[in-house]
Amino acid sequence: MRTLTFACLTLTALAVTLCGRPARAAGTLTVVAASSLTEGLQDMKPVFEKAHPGVELRLSFASSSQCRMQIEQGAPADVFLSADTENMDPLVKAKLVDKPVIFAHNTLIIIVPKDNPAGIKSPGDLTKPGVKLITCAPKVPIGNYTRQVIDKMDASGEFGPDFKERVLANIVSEEPNVKGIVGKVTLGEADAAFCYVSDVTPPVKARVQTIEIPEKMNAIADYPMAVISATADRELAQAFIEFVLSREGQRILKNRGFIPARPEKPSRTPTMRPKAK
Amino acid sequence: MRRSAFALLLLLSLPALALITLPLVGLCSCMRIGSLGACVCCREASSALTLSLITSGIAAAVITLIGTPFAYWLAYCDFRGKKVVETLVDLPIVLPPAVAGVALLFTLGARGLLGQYLAVAHIRLPFTTAAVVLAQMFVAGPFYFRQARIGFQGVPQPLLLASRTLGASAFRAFRQVILPLASPALIAGLIMAWARAVGEFGATLVFAGSLQGVTRTMPLAIYNSMDADPTHATAVVLSVALVTICFLVIIITRAVLTRAAGLQETSRA
Numbered sequence: 001m002r003t004l005t006f007a008c009l010t011l012t013a014l015a016v017t018l019c020g021r022p023a024r025a026a027g028t029l030t031v032v033a034a035s036s037l038t039e040g041l042q043d044m045k046p047v048f049e050k051a052h053p054g055v056e057l058r059l060s061f062a063s064s065s066q067c068r069m070q071i072e073q074g075a076p077a078d079v080f081l082s083a084d085t086e087n088m089d090p091l092v093k094a095k096l097v098d099k100p101v102i103f104a105h106n107t108l109i110i111i112v113p114k115d116n117p118a119g120i121k122s123p124g125d126l127t128k129p130g131v132k133l134i135t136c137a138p139k140v141p142i143g144n145y146t147r148q149v150i151d152k153m154d155a156s157g158e159f160g161p162d163f164k165e166r167v168l169a170n171i172v173s174e175e176p177n178v179k180g181i182v183g184k185v186t187l188g189e190a191d192a193a194f195c196y197v198s199d200v201t202p203p204v205k206a207r208v209q210t211i212e213i214p215e216k217m218n219a220i221a222d223y224p225m226a227v228i229s230a231t232a233d234r235e236l237a238q239a240f241i242e243f244v245l246s247r248e249g250q251r252i253l254k255n256r257g258f259i260p261a262r263p264e265k266p267s268r269t270p271t272m273r274p275k276a277k
Numbered sequence: 278m279r280r281s282a283f284a285l286l287l288l289l290s291l292p293a294l295a296l297i298t299l300p301l302v303g304l305c306s307c308m309r310i311g312s313l314g315a316c317v318c319c320r321e322a323s324s325a326l327t328l329s330l331i332t333s334g335i336a337a338a339v340i341t342l343i344g345t346p347f348a349y350w351l352a353y354c355d356f357r358g359k360k361v362v363e364t365l366v367d368l369p370i371v372l373p374p375a376v377a378g379v380a381l382l383f384t385l386g387a388r389g390l391l392g393q394y395l396a397v398a399h400i401r402l403p404f405t406t407a408a409v410v411l412a413q414m415f416v417a418g419p420f421y422f423r424q425a426r427i428g429f430q431g432v433p434q435p436l437l438l439a440s441r442t443l444g445a446s447a448f449r450a451f452r453q454v455i456l457p458l459a460s461p462a463l464i465a466g467l468i469m470a471w472a473r474a475v476g477e478f479g480a481t482l483v484f485a486g487s488l489q490g491v492t493r494t495m496p497l498a499i500y501n502s503m504d505a506d507p508t509h510a511t512a513v514v515l516s517v518a519l520v521t522i523c524f525l526v527i528i529i530t531r532a533v534l535t536r537a538a539g540l541q542e543t544s545r546a
Contacts, residue, residue: 065504090507117387132404134486139505172404173486174501184486188387189403 028056029236030076034064034083034141034223035177036106036196040256041081047252048243055236063177065139071096071228078231079240081223083141083178083196088224100226103244105259106196107218108142108149110211111185111204118191122211124159126192127166134173134181134190142178145219146194152217196221198257223258301520308513321511324490325498326518332406332494333474336413340421340470345463348425349451369419377416378483385411385484408485409492413474421463421470428462429455461537465530472526476519495519 033041038061045057060077062070064087071080071091080097082088083106091097112120118131126133136143154164172190175181182199184190186207200210225244227237243249250260351362369377385392385402395402402408432455440450456463478496485492487501495515502511 063504069504132401134404137501137505171488173488173492175486176482176500187382189382 027054028058029078029233029240030058030060031079031081031240032060032062032067032070032075032077032228033081034067035061035179036083036142036198037061037081037223038179039201040104040198040253040258043252043256044244044249047248048240051243052236052239057240061177061179063136063140065137065141066176074230076230076232077228078233078237079225080228081225081244083221083223084144085222085224086144087139087141088226091226095229097226097228100224101241101245102222102261103225103241104223104250104253104261106198106221106223106257107259108145108194108213108221109197109200110192110213111182111195111200111208112192112211113185113188113190114207114209115188116209117188120192120211122159123153123213123217124163126170127160127163129166129170131170132172132189132191133167133170134175134184134193135171136177136181137174140177141221142181142195143174145221148219149194149213149217152219153213156214156217158214196257200257220259223261304513304516304520307509308517319511321489321498321502322514325493325495325515328406328409328490328493329475329495332409333413333417333471336410336417336474337421337467337471339410340414340418340474341463341467344418344421344425344466348422349429351422351426352429366419366422369416370423372416374416374477374479375483378412378480381408381412381415381480381484403484404486404488404492406485406491409481409494412480412484413477416477416480417470417473420473421466424466424469425459425463428459428466431462432458461533465533465537468526468530468533472523475522 031041041059041061045059048057049055060067064082064084067080067082068087068091071077072094080088080091081103082100085100088097088100092100110120110123110126112118118125118128120126120128120131125131135146138144138147150164150167153159153167173184175184178195178199181190181193182195182204185193185195186204194213200208225241227234227241231237244253245262247262250262254260351359351366372380382389382403384390385395385408387393387396387401387403392402402411436458437450437454440454441447445453475494476496477494478500481487481492481494482497482500487493487497489498493501495518499512499515499519502515503509506512
């Protein structure tokens with residue numbers, strides 16, 4: 001009987017402890033971000049934590065569409081960094097996030113495995129029958145941008161008739177996110193894929209060849225970020241937003257291949273002017 | 278059992294009961310009957326359903342074909358390394374499906390152990406429907422192998438010996454004695470393997486990829502539609518379909534096995 005009472009009391013205590021507390025400990029900032037921001041945010045983490053002692057930055061990466069779904073379902077997070085505005089707008093409309101701000105841009109590039117089994121030398125080669133092209137579903141930003149680029153290439157007429165149809169017919173899989181795409185190309189499973197310029201990190205570069213997309217046909221990805229309305233620490237979340245937009249934050253993103261939203265202003269330190277004669 | 282003891286046990290069992298029933302209740306409560314009809318016919322759901330049924334059907338058929346002699350061998354033969362083989366048979370059951378997918382990729386992928394030779398013959402498996410079938414066979418096969426072996430082992434030896442002394446050839450003994458007596462277990466194993474094949478997700482996603490009509494089976498379609506479809510209609514409809522299938526599987530398997538147990542009793546009498 002005594003053991004039973006003890007067991008019941010322990011269980012009750014445990015239940016209360018687990019259910020009552022919110023998921024976040026004080027001094028934690030949970031950031032939900034698009035997969036393409038993996039390296040950039042990981043670089044930012046030690047810098048931000050050093051500037052805010054006692055704060056732990058928790059990073060969670062998934063495709064922007066999955067992030068949006070998580071936030072809609074009430075996942076406990078403080079800031080959302082998306083790879084496109086299409087996944088941020090529904091959250092703004094539903095008042096689940098505060099006003100977003102664009103913090104970076106990105107462009108696309110074509111990657112093929114290092115040994116280039118399908119012999120892709122230019123975007124036009126993507127129409128060759130049997131080429132295994134992988135992308136993401138249209139709701140995932142990279143999937144959306146890829147289809148935009150394909151549309152632009154088709155409209156230009158430079159790559160032959162029926163470019164769009166033939167390329168879309170070569171899609172063999174829709175991976176969950178852009179890192180999945182890069183993974184399959186580096187493994188040599190896919191023959192070609194569109195990914196972000198920022199995804200061609202040094203380890204990836206060693207395993208792929210890249211094919212540039214003509215500037216006028218490329219898509220410019222706009223990356224918005226916003227504080228999630230249900231955040232437990234609005235001040236800290238705002239501090240993170242400011243950090244990403246700061247010189248340091250923008251420099252880190254530029255290092256990783258992103259186009260900063262706030263271009264670096266030329267230094268304002270006074271220069272020695274020759275004395276007027 | 279005393280009423281108070283029963284009540285106490287019931288109280289302590291509530292968390293476990295809640296764990297197994299609440300998610301199902303939640304799923305069914307999200308379903309709107311109106312959208313159900315619309316969605317079953319919609320392209321994503323019907324294509325996923327058809328693909329799942331076809332691939333799992335082929336996988337189950339091949340598993341039966343290759344699994345029956347294998348199970349028979351394990352049931353009736355003793356050999357060095359049998360324990361190793363038995364462990365290998367059990368492995369895919371406990372292996373995380375994603376690991377299974379990675380293993381298949383590194384074996385049969387473009388640069389895989391065998392895949393590189395297949396590639397020379399212009400056979401590239403990833404991203405094909407065949408890859409879906411292979412992934413399903415790998416994870417679901419052991420369910421049949423194990424159950425079939427138990428079925429074969431359960432055939433009473435006296436009956437088998439009697440048939441041989443009466444002049445039946447080994448093949449006739451198999452066909453007319455072993456098979457009928459083991460068939461309930463074989464059927465139960467087949468149903469479980471088929472259900473596992475239908476529910477296969479991780480290995481399929483990693484090895485075969487996800488494309489509507491080619492590799493996007495029901496579980497993959499559910500995963501895809503969770504963030505693609507704001508109403509989640511496809512996800513809910515397919516989930517309910519899968520839950521229904523699983524329920525039927527359990528009911529049928531239990532009925533078959535109970536009948537088998539009954540038959541065994543009468544055959545011993």
